[in-house]
Amino acid sequence: MTRVKNRAARGRLHGWGGVTGMAVACVVTASLTLLPLAHGDGTFGGRSAGHDASASMPDRAETCKDPEASVPASDADGPSIEKIKQRGKLIAGVDQNSFQWGYRNPESRTLEGFDIDLVRAIAEDILGDRDAVIFRAIPTNQRIAALEHDKVDVVVRTMTINCERAGQVAFSTAYFQAGQQVLAPKESSIEGYDKSLKGKRVCTAEGSTAYDALNEESFGAVFRDEHDETGLDEDLLTVPNQLDCLVRLQLGEVDAVVTDNALAAGQAAQDPAVELKGDKPFTTEYYGVAAKLGADDLVARVNHVLDDYRRGGDDSPWMTSYREWLATGLPGITGPPAPKYRSN
Amino acid sequence: MTYPPSGTAPREPGTDRSSAPVTVPAQRGGVRTAAERLRAAATTEPGRLRIAGAALALLVVAFGAVTFLEISGRASSADDVVTRSQPLSADAARIYRSLADADTMAASGFLAGAQEPPDVLARYDADIKEASRLLVEAAASTDASTSSHREITTLSEQLPEYTGLVERARANNRQGLPLGGAYLRYANQKMTAELLPAAERLYAAETGRLAADSADARQFPFLSLGAGVVALAALVWMQRRNYRRTNRVFNHGLLAATAAAAVVLLWLAVGHTLARADLRSATVHGQESLDVLNKARINSLKARSNENLTLVARGAVLTPDGTDQYETDYSTGMKELGAQLRSAEELADDLTGSEPVGRAIDSVSEWQERHKKARTTDDRGEYDSALQQIIGPENSTGQSFERVDDALEKALAHEQDEFDAAAEDGRGALGGLPIGAAVLAVLGAAAAVVGVNRRLSEYR
Numbered sequence: 001m002t003r004v005k006n007r008a009a010r011g012r013l014h015g016w017g018g019v020t021g022m023a024v025a026c027v028v029t030a031s032l033t034l035l036p037l038a039h040g041d042g043t044f045g046g047r048s049a050g051h052d053a054s055a056s057m058p059d060r061a062e063t064c065k066d067p068e069a070s071v072p073a074s075d076a077d078g079p080s081i082e083k084i085k086q087r088g089k090l091i092a093g094v095d096q097n098s099f100q101w102g103y104r105n106p107e108s109r110t111l112e113g114f115d116i117d118l119v120r121a122i123a124e125d126i127l128g129d130r131d132a133v134i135f136r137a138i139p140t141n142q143r144i145a146a147l148e149h150d151k152v153d154v155v156v157r158t159m160t161i162n163c164e165r166a167g168q169v170a171f172s173t174a175y176f177q178a179g180q181q182v183l184a185p186k187e188s189s190i191e192g193y194d195k196s197l198k199g200k201r202v203c204t205a206e207g208s209t210a211y212d213a214l215n216e217e218s219f220g221a222v223f224r225d226e227h228d229e230t231g232l233d234e235d236l237l238t239v240p241n242q243l244d245c246l247v248r249l250q251l252g253e254v255d256a257v258v259t260d261n262a263l264a265a266g267q268a269a270q271d272p273a274v275e276l277k278g279d280k281p282f283t284t285e286y287y288g289v290a291a292k293l294g295a296d297d298l299v300a301r302v303n304h305v306l307d308d309y310r311r312g313g314d315d316s317p318w319m320t321s322y323r324e325w326l327a328t329g330l331p332g333i334t335g336p337p338a339p340k341y342r343s344n
Numbered sequence: 345m346t347y348p349p350s351g352t353a354p355r356e357p358g359t360d361r362s363s364a365p366v367t368v369p370a371q372r373g374g375v376r377t378a379a380e381r382l383r384a385a386a387t388t389e390p391g392r393l394r395i396a397g398a399a400l401a402l403l404v405v406a407f408g409a410v411t412f413l414e415i416s417g418r419a420s421s422a423d424d425v426v427t428r429s430q431p432l433s434a435d436a437a438r439i440y441r442s443l444a445d446a447d448t449m450a451a452s453g454f455l456a457g458a459q460e461p462p463d464v465l466a467r468y469d470a471d472i473k474e475a476s477r478l479l480v481e482a483a484a485s486t487d488a489s490t491s492s493h494r495e496i497t498t499l500s501e502q503l504p505e506y507t508g509l510v511e512r513a514r515a516n517n518r519q520g521l522p523l524g525g526a527y528l529r530y531a532n533q534k535m536t537a538e539l540l541p542a543a544e545r546l547y548a549a550e551t552g553r554l555a556a557d558s559a560d561a562r563q564f565p566f567l568s569l570g571a572g573v574v575a576l577a578a579l580v581w582m583q584r585r586n587y588r589r590t591n592r593v594f595n596h597g598l599l600a601a602t603a604a605a606a607v608v609l610l611w612l613a614v615g616h617t618l619a620r621a622d623l624r625s626a627t628v629h630g631q632e633s634l635d636v637l638n639k640a641r642i643n644s645l646k647a648r649s650n651e652n653l654t655l656v657a658r659g660a661v662l663t664p665d666g667t668d669q670y671e672t673d674y675s676t677g678m679k680e681l682g683a684q685l686r687s688a689e690e691l692a693d694d695l696t697g698s699e700p701v702g703r704a705i706d707s708v709s710e711w712q713e714r715h716k717k718a719r720t721t722d723d724r725g726e727y728d729s730a731l732q733q734i735i736g737p738e739n740s741t742g743q744s745f746e747r748v749d750d751a752l753e754k755a756l757a758h759e760q761d762e763f764d765a766a767a768e769d770g771r772g773a774l775g776g777l778p779i780g781a782a783v784l785a786v787l788g789a790a791a792a793v794v795g796v797n798r799r800l801s802e803y804r
Contacts, residue, residue, distance in 0.1 A: 247523065
């Protein structure tokens with residue numbers, strides 16, 4: 001349309017008249033096409049994605065004072081236990097990429113690690129067979145969804161107990177004390193979770209505690225992908241699995257990784273050129289076994305298993321498993337964290 | 345024969361008359377006298393004959409020249425189809441396939457354990473070598489300004505990155521470190537998000553060029569045909585005029601000129617129609633089948649890759665709604681593959697073409713059945729058994745995949761032969777036409793002049 005108009009104008013008017021005519025035509029067409037855009041922009045409003053999540057947070061924090069407190073241990077049967085017994089197999093959501101926690105040994109092709117030992121102990125208690133387990137590998141951001149959709153009975157997957165999650169799943173008593181820590185190359189100028197992170201590219205797993213921690217205080221670190229939490233996520237700084245962070249780190253695409261020290265130790269065990277930075281974790285977290293919200297009979301049973309698991313001092317199953325998998329990466333731990341139970 | 349001066353003269357007054365009155369003095373006199381002479385000549389019969397003879401010769405020569413130029417263009421496009429754009433398109437398809445195949449092999453070898461099977465390793469190496477070699481060749485035969493060249497650059501830059509990631513995956517896997525699986529997934533991400541799309545765009549660009557060349561060659565030669573009709577009509581008119589004035593039926597020179605022009609016109613019409621038909625058949629029966637089959641093959645490779653990665657990743661990457669990303673990609677790929685094979689079967693126009701496609705379709709359904717079983721096994725938690733059902737030597741999805749791949753390779757080879765034969769025929773149909781048209785036109789023009797001179801001599 002405009003081109004035709006312009007040509008007509010050029011035909012009628014010559015010299016300056018023509019130029020002016022064209023200029024006028026351009027301005028008119030430009031304003032006509034741009035104006036609706038300017039209006040539309042106004043109606044779109046700001047990004048609202050983050051608002052809902054943060055608005056609901058304080059709510060939960062008020063009702064949740066002590067997320068580590070779980071239902072009292074019991075070996076009584078209930079509907080959830082009954083379901084597992086009928087099936088004859090416990091379905092456990094685990095990780096297969098967490099070295100020393102839950103990982104598939106390519107040589108023996110079996111899953112191994114501290115979490116796997118615990119799952120087997122639960123299966124032995126409920127079903128009398130430590131091999132009566134179906135392991136399902138689930139990624140970090142699907143742990144809760146897998147429980148909600150009944151894809152798994154329990155998640156034993158280095159899962160941190162916190163208030164937000166305590167409203168979505170039922171946690172057992174804590175079976176491990178961990179904390180977020182920074183992992184970086186040994187020569188790196190990064191010293192820990194502090195100002196040395198400024199301007200550095202930091203990798204975290206999508207939906208992880210580490211990501212939330214950076215969201216609250218990042219010390220100027222770059223840690224978000226442009227399209228986080230959408231289908232277009234670039235998977236550069238936030239990745240599906242914490243181990244993907246070590247890949248990015250080795251390739252020089254990120255400068256540091258923030259994750260649980262327990263997982264970070266597993267990463268350091270696979271790469272002698274990186275180490276945990278800072279004296280100790282900058283948070284204190286507890287790992288718990290998660291079950292579907294409301295499956296209190298199963299949680300009580302798991303707590304019962306954990307009681308047995310912790311018992312026995314240095315020769316307890318807990319310490320045996322610790323020495324086998326974790327002592328090299330995380331030395332100096334003398335025993336499991338003490339269980340906390342709800343008073344009511 | 346004694347004509348040249350007035351042979352060129354008739355055109356100039358025609359163009360000059362409108363703008364003549366203005367200046368430019370020097371040559372004006374010459375032109376004006378020539379124009380006056382021509383006007384004077386047109387008043388006598390010998391003069392009119394001279395002018396008509398010149399015009400006839402000119403028309404016949406022009407017909408020959410236009411035919412020569414136009415058909416040379418068509419013939420060179422047809423030649424491009426056979427010797428340039430089809431091979432380049434086939435090479436682009438081969439680059440695309442090699443890359444997809446390499447990715448499939450990398451995942452298969454990885455799944456087999458720390459010690460990768462030698463045949464899988466060898467196939468991966470061959471794929472990478474072929475892709476690198478073809479990229480170098482393609483770079484040499486593409487213009488630096490084209491989009492194809494951009495894609496080739498992207499591919500050449502990314503390929504070493506990809507192989508680097510695969511090597512890291514292997515090194516870590518060999519040590520039993522789970523990091524290997526993470527590297528393999530990253531390599532696959534590079535392949536599917538960057539390399540394969542670039543290869544696909546390259547293939548599309550080269551195939552587009554092939555279609556354009558073929559369309560150019562098939563374009564109807566309107567100018568030549570028009571010129572031929574005009575020349576023939578003028579010759580007939582001249583002979584009719586002769587007949588009316590002299591009552592003589594035949595003038596040998598003019599008759600020969602008419603024959604020459606008619607032969608050229610016929611040759612032109614038949615030759616190009618044949619070439620059109622052949623090139624069209626190459627496009628319809630060959631290229632369209634090749635295109636669908638190439639895409640089907642890529643999809644089968646991608647599906648196989650995703651199937652393998654489902655076992656490597658085991659839920660490490662999920663879609664937003666919580667299903668396994670690789671399994672979802674496998675399903676979409678297989679669906680596309682099925683649709684493409686069905687349309688390939690429809691396109692196949694003989695038994696040799698449809699037989700391998702039919703086999704591929706059967707193998708695909710076998711593959712899907714086995715895949716479903718393997719998934720159920722894996723979901724039960726029996727990883728080892730599921731692994732055997734995927735990469736084992738017998739009754740595995742891997743076996744079905746190989747069958748699909750073999751069948752598609754056969755079908756592709758057949759369609760390529762069909763294309764080559766038809767395109768070669770099309771190119772042949774235009775062979776000799778430009779030169780023949782030029783020679784016949786010159787002879788025809790000469791004959792026309794001789795014929796008119798014969799009439800003219802009667803006035804001396």
